[in-house]
Amino acid sequence: MKIIVAGGDGFCGWPTALYLSKQGHEVSIVDNLVRRKMDEELHSNSVTPIASLEERVAKWKELTGKEIKTFIGDLNHYDFLREVFKQTNPDAFVHFAEQRSAPYSMIDREHAVFTQSNNVIGNLNVLFAIKELAPDCHLIKLGTMGEYGAPNIDIEEGYIEIEHNGRKDKLPYPKQPGSFYHLSKVHDSHNIMFACKIWGIRATDLNQGIVYGLHTDETELHPILNNRLDYDGVFGTALNRFLIQSAIGHDLTVYGAGGQTRSFLNIKDTVRCIEIAANNPAEKGEFRVFNQFTEYFSVKELAERTKRVAEEMGLSPKIANIENPRIEAEEHYYHAVNTNLRDLGLEPNLLTDEVLKEILNVALDNKDRVIKENVLPQVTWK
Numbered sequence: 001m002k003i004i005v006a007g008g009d010g011f012c013g014w015p016t017a018l019y020l021s022k023q024g025h026e027v028s029i030v031d032n033l034v035r036r037k038m039d040e041e042l043h044s045n046s047v048t049p050i051a052s053l054e055e056r057v058a059k060w061k062e063l064t065g066k067e068i069k070t071f072i073g074d075l076n077h078y079d080f081l082r083e084v085f086k087q088t089n090p091d092a093f094v095h096f097a098e099q100r101s102a103p104y105s106m107i108d109r110e111h112a113v114f115t116q117s118n119n120v121i122g123n124l125n126v127l128f129a130i131k132e133l134a135p136d137c138h139l140i141k142l143g144t145m146g147e148y149g150a151p152n153i154d155i156e157e158g159y160i161e162i163e164h165n166g167r168k169d170k171l172p173y174p175k176q177p178g179s180f181y182h183l184s185k186v187h188d189s190h191n192i193m194f195a196c197k198i199w200g201i202r203a204t205d206l207n208q209g210i211v212y213g214l215h216t217d218e219t220e221l222h223p224i225l226n227n228r229l230d231y232d233g234v235f236g237t238a239l240n241r242f243l244i245q246s247a248i249g250h251d252l253t254v255y256g257a258g259g260q261t262r263s264f265l266n267i268k269d270t271v272r273c274i275e276i277a278a279n280n281p282a283e284k285g286e287f288r289v290f291n292q293f294t295e296y297f298s299v300k301e302l303a304e305r306t307k308r309v310a311e312e313m314g315l316s317p318k319i320a321n322i323e324n325p326r327i328e329a330e331e332h333y334y335h336a337v338n339t340n341l342r343d344l345g346l347e348p349n350l351l352t353d354e355v356l357k358e359i360l361n362v363a364l365d366n367k368d369r370v371i372k373e374n375v376l377p378q379v380t381w382k
Ligand code: NAD
Pocket: 006, 007, 008, 009, 010, 011, 012, 013, 030, 031, 032, 033, 034, 035, 036, 073, 074, 075, 076, 095, 096, 097, 098, 099, 100, 118, 122, 142, 143, 144, 145, 208, 209, 210, 211, 212, 237
């Protein structure tokens, strides 16, 4: 299959591109490298040293003989995107290429506007390019579990059957996103659903939970293939942050009461979920939604597990319930369905102590790279 991985220089996209290439697909990466520029803007970095995209794909070719083409450019530039479609004629377009940090989108007006225009217009351009140049191409779009928020009822996969005043319908599940970033994903979902309806595009919206870990079998082949690992208060995500905080002797930063429950999955399952979606395309005109996670935990539970495992490794982290910089429920009901990917063959890599130790060891090996001033959150929702 000819597959474009947009955002293929990023945390989820890079291991996905390698994995799909290993499976024999013809992979092309599209990325404007904006995430690397954001590190410069925030005076931050990845805990693991990361090679340039050029070096990465050259090393992959040297080790495996497989070529990954790269197109450096912005999805917001439609002429560039058309050219990519013309040159690659994709069967599937895996779309990771968005600004993905909730705190980044809440810094100020400029960052909110950038996030929504980058994400919504980029995605709209992808829809138009599929319509114009590759109408059979399957759009595999990364959404987020955060589109649903934390309702006091079970979260279904994209749709819910509702009975109202004696009539029934299957409707899009209500959305209650918690940041301008999460809102951009909701806007994307609506645009994709509409494009499927009017143009007969086939699309899968993968509402992904929080991804932890960094290594896959492919990224571990050589240090040049290293994946990035974020820890700062803007791009670092809950579990990865706690593990890195343990490594540097920082208190584990549980925001508020810590009863915030979220869905999680290992990066090894992210790459597999994309393959499953690609191998089982949506029908023409179908807007399909899969909830892409394997387990859910409260933030407090994750901090406690991290603390216990870190102690077994001779470290002594403490849990600090710091003032929550976000506006969100700190204790709530949470139950979400995730059967679609399981039914198509996903065998989850669950969060074991071994997995926690592996990530902690990577953090310990690289702890001197952490810029400590970046660890505490500085962006607030107010
Ligand atoms: P990332 O920031 O590491 O990677 C995104 C990549 O997209 C970067 O390399 C960036 O340079 C590129 N990009 C951004 N805007 C672009 C544009 N306009 N044109 C071309 N390239 C562009 O993010 P990630 O963690 O790999 O996340 C990938 C996707 O998965 C995002 O859409 C995100 O919303 C979603 N997601 C991530 C997580 C997670 O925990 N990391 C969880 C759920 C969903």
